[in-house]
């Protein structure tokens with residue numbers, strides 16, 4: 460099987476990380492861990508959710524791409540992607556839509572674009588509160604230009620990305636299972 464990467468994108472709270480964890484547990488698709496300078500949230504672990512970096516240590520990495528999002532730096536390293544492909548030929552990565560665009564340009568058909576969203580935007584805020592995010596961080600996140608940009612599927616991805624409407628988690632899992640079993644049988 461040739462190497463492929465599922466690129467998970469979408470607004471904060473839509474369910475990107477939940478989908479990444481689900482496909483790792485159920486389908487054995489490991490998540491490529493990226494780097495960030497943002498503070499660790501309650502429940503997050505270094506090396507599992509992210510490699511948490513200082514501004515200085517972030518600068519020492521070899522990034523395939525990096526972005527500013529909501530006032531923090533995020534980047535995916537070439538080493539990280541290689542480490543993922545050493546574990547399995549099929550991996551996932553969680554990126555903003557700008558990073559997704561870079562992956563599509565660099566990896567072409569090897570990048571399978573998934574855009575996770577919800578029907579009701581107000582639901583996103585409720586989910587961030589339920590997740591336990593810091594109130595100040597939520598306000599900063601929801602008012603950022605990057606969050607607003609990622610609320611909609613980029614024009615460049617129309618007819619290219621698989622859109623996952625994650626309103627109901629049980630239905631989301633069924634939709635994912637259908638996609639991945641089809642992929643396995645192709």
Ligand SMILES: Nc1nc2c(ncn2[C@@H]2O[C@H](COP(=O)(O)OP(=O)(O)O)[C@@H](O)[C@H]2O)c(=O)[nH]1
Nearest residue numbers: 471472493494526528533534535553554555558
């Ligand atoms: N381009 C790019 N985006 C990333 C990377 N790592 C995480 N992101 C994105 O950065 C954004 C903010 O992530 P995070 O702070 O974890 O917030 P969340 O969306 O609320 O889970 C999300 O859209 C992530 O997909 C990366 O290495 N590169």
Ligand SMILES: Nc1ncnc2c1ncn2[C@@H]1O[C@H](COP(=O)(O)OP(=O)(O)O)[C@@H](O)[C@H]1O
Nearest residue numbers: 471472473474475476477586590625626627628
């Ligand atoms: N379909 C859903 N219905 C209700 N809550 C959900 C659903 N999917 C995910 N969540 C919850 O919403 C919060 C945000 O999900 P998460 O996967 O962290 O989003 P993202 O990575 O896109 O920011 C988490 O607490 C998660 O458990």
